[in-house]
Structures are given as C-alpha cells and as structure tokens.
Amino acid sequence: xxxxxxxxxxxxxxxxxxxxxxxxxxxxxxxxxxxxxxxxxxxxxxxxxxxxxxxxxxxxxxxxxxxxxxxxxxxxxxxxxxxxxxxxxxxxxxxxxxxxxxxxxxxxxxxxxxxxxxxxxxxxxxxxxxxxxxxxxxxxxxxxxxxxxxxxxxxxxxxxxxxxxxxxxxxxxxxxxxxxxxxxxxxxxxxxxxxxxxxxxxxxxxxxxxxxxxxxxxxxxxxxxxxxxxxxxxxxxxxxxxxxxxxxxxxxxxxxxxxxxxxxxxxxxxxxxxxxxxxxxxxxxxxxxxxxxxxxxxxxxxxxxxxxxxxxxxxxxxxxxxxxxxxxxxxxxxxxxxxxxxxxxxxxxxxxxxxxxxxxxxxxxxxxxxxxxxxxxxxxxxxxxxxxxxxxxxxxxxxxxxxxxxxxxxxxxxxxxxxxxxxxxxxxxxxxxxxxxxxxxxxxxxxxxxxxxxxxxxxxxxxxxxxxxxxxxxxxxxxxxxxxxxxxxxxxxxxxxxxxxxxxxxxxxxxxxxxxxxxxxxxxxxxxxxxxxxxxxxxxxxxxxxxxxxxxxxxxxxxxxxxxxxxxxxxxx
Numbered sequence: 001x002x003x004x005x006x007x008x009x010x011x012x013x014x015x016x017x018x019x020x021x022x023x024x025x026x027x028x029x030x031x032x033x034x035x036x037x038x039x040x041x042x043x044x045x046x047x048x049x050x051x052x053x054x055x056x057x058x059x060x061x062x063x064x065x066x067x068x069x070x071x072x073x074x075x076x077x078x079x080x081x082x083x084x085x086x087x088x089x090x091x092x093x094x095x096x097x098x099x100x101x102x103x104x105x106x107x108x109x110x111x112x113x114x115x116x117x118x119x120x121x122x123x124x125x126x127x128x129x130x131x132x133x134x135x136x137x138x139x140x141x142x143x144x145x146x147x148x149x150x151x152x153x154x155x156x157x158x159x160x161x162x163x164x165x166x167x168x169x170x171x172x173x174x175x176x177x178x179x180x181x182x183x184x185x186x187x188x189x190x191x192x193x194x195x196x197x198x199x200x201x202x203x204x205x206x207x208x209x210x211x212x213x214x215x216x217x218x219x220x221x222x223x224x225x226x227x228x229x230x231x232x233x234x235x236x237x238x239x240x241x242x243x244x245x246x247x248x249x250x251x252x253x254x255x256x257x258x259x260x261x262x263x264x265x266x267x268x269x270x271x272x273x274x275x276x277x278x279x280x281x282x283x284x285x286x287x288x289x290x291x292x293x294x295x296x297x298x299x300x301x302x303x304x305x306x307x308x309x310x311x312x313x314x315x316x317x318x319x320x321x322x323x324x325x326x327x328x329x330x331x332x333x334x335x336x337x338x339x340x341x342x343x344x345x346x347x348x349x350x351x352x353x354x355x356x357x358x359x360x361x362x363x364x365x366x367x368x369x370x371x372x373x374x375x376x377x378x379x380x381x382x383x384x385x386x387x388x389x390x391x392x393x394x395x396x397x398x399x400x401x402x403x404x405x406x407x408x409x410x411x412x413x414x415x416x417x418x419x420x421x422x423x424x425x426x427x428x429x430x431x432x433x434x435x436x437x438x439x440x441x442x443x444x445x446x447x448x449x450x451x452x453x454x455x456x457x458x459x460x461x462x463x464x465x466x467x468x469x470x471x472x473x474x475x476x477x478x479x480x481x482x483x484x485x486x487x488x489x490x491x492x493x494x495x496x497x498x499x500x501x502x503x504x505x506x507x508x509x510x511x512x513x514x515x516x517x518x519x520x521x522x523x524x525x526x527x528x529x530x531x532x533x534x535x536x537x538x539x540x541x542x543x544x545x546x547x548x549x550x551x552x553x554x555x556x557x558x559x560x561x562x563x564x565x566x567x568x569x570x571x572x573x
Contacts (some may be wrong), residue, residue, distance in 0.1 A: 024078035030067040045143035048081035055087040119165040123151035151176035164403035198526030220320035228265030246324040248340040267332040271323040402495035405528035421475035429542040437510040450487025488514035498533040
C-alpha cells in the first residue's frame with residue numbers, strides 16, 4: 001500500500017512539473033550533500049560561453065520559493081557569469097520526507113556520473129577542429145587554454161600517443177609530449193614511469209637533450225661515412241690487430257704517426273666520440289685553451305693579456321670528433337708499435353689466447369720482463385684509459401642533465417615570479433643572501449638572467465616594471481626584489497654546477513647554488529637528480545650509472561663507454 005502511494009505521488013509530481021527560465025539570483029540554493037561547490041574559473045567561463053545546458057532541478061515550496069535540489073554548481077556559476085536566466089525543471093512540493101528525497105536525489109545524481117576520459121576528450125576536440133574551428137575558437141567554446149587544444153591536435157597524428165591516452169598511461173598534455181619521441185627507443189617507458197609526477201617535465205627535458213645529441217651524432221657519423229670510412233658503433237677491443245687505434249701505429253721506419261697518415265678511407269674505421277671543447281662564441285671553431293686569459297672570467301670589462309683572448313669570446317660545448325682505427329695496417333703502409341705488438345691478438349684468437357701460435361709475443365724470450373707482468377701492465381694501462389673515458393663521458397652526461405634541468409627550473413622560477421606577493425620564507429631568504437653577499441646582484445649575467453626570468457622585452461629595462469607599479473604595489477615590488485636575487489643565483493647555477501657535489505663555495509661566493517635550490521625545493525620545485533648532487537643528496541657516479549641504465553637504448557654514445565675491457569688472459573702464461 002505504501003509503495004503504491006509513493007509511486008502515485010511521484011507520477012503526479014512529474015506530471016505537474018514545468019520547465020521554466022528563471023533568474024539564477026531568484027533561486028534558493030538548498031542544503032546540498034556537496035560541502036564545497038568548488039567553482040573553477042574554467043567552469044564559470046564555460047557557463048558564460050554556453051549558458052546552462054542541462055536544466056537545474058528544483059522544487060517550489062508552499063511559499064512559492066524555488067529550492068535547488070540538483071544543480072548547485074550550475075546555479076552559483078550562472079550567478080558568477082552574470083546570466084539573466086537559466087533553465088529550471090520545477091517540480092511541486094510533495095508531502096514526503098523532504099530531507100530523504102533531497103539527499104537521495106543528490107547522491108544518486110553525483111554517484112553515477114562518468115567523466116569523459118582524456119582520450120574521448122581529445123577525440124572530441126579533434127572532431128571540432130575537423131569541422132573547421134580554429135584552435136582559438138575551440139578553446140573559447142570549451143573554456144580551456146589553447147595549449148590543451150594544441151595538445152589534442154598534436155596527438156591525433158600519433159598512434160602511440162593515442163594508445164597511451166586510451167589506456168590511461170598518460171594525460172592529454174603528457175601524451176602530446178610523447179609525440180616528440182616516437183622514434184626514440186625507451187621514451188614511452190620513461191615517460192609513463194614519470195607520468196602524473198613533477199618528474200615528468202624533467203624526463204621530457206632530458207629526452208629532448210638526448211634526442212638532439214643522438215641526431216647530432218648521426219649527422220657526424222654520416223659525414224665520415226660519406227667519405228668512405230667504416231663507422232664503428234662500439235669501441236674495438238684494445239689489442240685487436242685487425243682494428244688498431246692510431247696511437248698504436250708507427251711508420252715504416254718506426255716513427256710515431258699523426259692523422260696525416262689517414263689518407264685512404266678503405267683502410268680506416270672511425271669511432272665518432274663526444275668531447276667537451278671550448279669554441280669561438282661567434283664562429284663555432286674549436287679554441288686552444290692556452291690562448292684564453294682565464295683571469296677575465298666574470299669580468300666583461302677586463303682587458304686580456306697581449307696575444308690572449310677574453311673569456312666572454314668562448315663557450316663550452318660538446319663536439320663530435322673522430323677516433324681513427326686502421327683495418328689493415330700493412331696495406332696502409334704502417335707497422336705496429338712494438339710494445340702494442342707484445343700482447344696484440346687477431347680477432348679470431350681473442351677469446352682463447354693460449355700463447356701458442358698467436359701473434360702474442362710476450363713470451364718470446366726477449367728482454368727481462370715476464371709475460372704475466374707485461375700483461376698486467378697492459379691491463380692496468382687499459383683500465384686507466386677506460387677510467388679516463390668514463391670520467392670524460394660522465395662530465396658530458398651530467399652536463400647534459402644539467403642543461404635539461406636548467407630549462408625546467410627556469411620555467412618554474414618564471415611562474416613563481418608572477419606572484420603578487422612573496423611566497424612563504426622569501427623575505428628571510430632575501431635578507432640572508434644580501435647580508436652574506438651584498439654584491440650578489442652585481443654579478444656578471446645576473447641582470448640579463450633576471451630579465452629573462454621576468455620576461456622583460458629586449459631593449460627595455462626592468463626599471464619600467466617598478467615605475468609602472470601602482471601605489472598599492474608593495475607586494476609585487478617585493479617579488480621583483482626576489483627576482484633580482486634569484487636571477488643572480490640562477491646565473492651562477494650553470495649546467496656543470498653539479499661539480500660542487502654538495503660543497504659550499506667558501507672562497508668564491510658566500511651564496512650559491514645550494515642555497516638557491518634549497519629555496520626552490522621549499523617552494524614546490526621538484527629537483528632533478530643532477531640537482532640533488534649539488535645539495536649533496538646524490539653522488540655523481542650514482543646519477544651517471546642510473547642515467548646509463550635508463551637510457552642505454554636511447555643514448556648510444558653513453559652505452560658505448562660501458563663495454564667490458566678485454567685484454568689477453570694470463571691464465572696460460
């Protein structure tokens with residue numbers, strides 16, 4: 001009997017319900033199970049652009065008031081957007097328990113909602129663009145930023161990005177980043193492992209650096225391949241007489257040789273290696289370090305010594321250089337260095353040297369040095385050579401990570417400096433920096449870096465930012481002071497700042513990268529692993545080894561260095 005009464009009552013209420021267009025300010029927002037309306041700016045913008053598309057559900061009580069049952073956020077947003085009217089589905093007041101009805105309806109309405117997935121959202125944007133709408137118009141229609149629309153447009157061209165979006169591995173903007181690295185091995189795994197975390201931006205920046213490096217290496221290899229040289233992908237075994245390093249070769253008369261003997265590409269192979277070098281800032285040509293007056297560093301007004309060049313005329317970069325290996329030294333008219341010949345091996349005997357008919361002459365009875373000692377010396381020298389190669393490559397790899405971190409860090413600082421007031425702890429930080437080093441803000445490159453962080457247009461001074469402040473702009477003025485301090489510290493935090501390894505620069509600066517990065521971290525910046533070296537939280541070798549492991553498939557230049565050193569065994573000597 002009770003159920004029949006309720007059904008009849010509900011049917012009657014539905015039959016007498018009306019769809020009306022009412023002023024949202026006239027509606028009474030009834031008690032709602034949702035504690036916080038959480039009106040976001042993009043939601044209000046959407047309501048302003050499209051109006052309320054789904055009618056608000058309300059009841060009219062005995063006093064004639066229209067009480068909102070479902071549509072609390074739509075009502076409040078319509079008021080914020082200044083809409084004159086909104087569609088309201090008005091039902092008459094029933095005699096049932098109003099609290100039970102209101103709460104049950106509000107819970108049911110929200111509990112079973114299923115938001116669009118990022119993939120569905122992206123495809124919807126793509127359909128709008130296919131219909132002829134521009135990025136700007138789509139952004140306005142959906143009340144989203146243009147970058148979101150551009151991201152959706154970007155991923156439509158990538159099967160991998162759409163698949164990652166479909167299975168929820170990446171968000172819309174993250175999937176757009178993946179499209180940059182579709183041909184880059186291991187990129188998807190690295191990006192998905194960092195998805196949804198502050199590390200994602202660092203991984204993207206690192207992949208960009210590695211991809212640019214990889215492409216530069218391929219370009220360098222192509223130059224030598226086009227000349228007819230065999231291109232080596234891996235470093236040859238140290239004692240292979242069928243692929244001998246230039247330094248282990250001699251002329252027909254036994255003299256040392258230079259690159260001048262590399263005349264016929266048919267007899268030579270090239271291993272393209274990456275090295276740090278000083279280049280002319282304008283021409284890009286390699287500069288002899290001995291011609292630089294290093295006392296002019298950080299002093300643009302200094303005059304270099306006669307015959308020397310100023311530090312600001314050079315820049316440090318990585319370059320690709322050839323390491324030559326002779327494939328047939330006899331045909332090239334060369335001989336082997338005697339010391340090298342003592343334990344050299346042809347390729348087919350490398351795995352099982354027994355001292356029998358091998359080229360190995362360590363036990364030929366000449367001289368007083370036992371064969372085992374000769375090989376031990378050879379092993380030691382090759383290990384030292386490998387250690388030196390590792391050290392060089394570590395510098396290059398960590399500098400590359402430092403370069404990648406710089407872009408992410410500067411983007412964070414740029415956003416931080418858009419604030420109208422200082423972040424917590426900034427006043428004390430500024431005071432400490434300037435007290436410990438009053439001349440900090442006069443550093444070379446400090447002003448230029450500050451201008452970059454603030455987005456000061458070229459040809460304009462930061463002073464205008466200050467003179468344009470209103471009388472109530474004290475808070476913003478303090479942020480500009482913070483910008484000057486952070487700009488100076490950012491200028492000091494170069495790509496190789498990791499070399500400090502947690503040590504404070506007692507002699508040169510009183511304030512440095514450690515203070516700078518610690519402040520940024522306290523304000524929400526996610527440190528890159530290479531930056532954690534600066535704070536002393538990680539070691540150089542830890543980060544380098546992790547980098548090799550994570551990017552072995554993508555960065556061939558680093559993985560080449562980790563080949564095992566092979567020298568003749570002394571087991572049978």
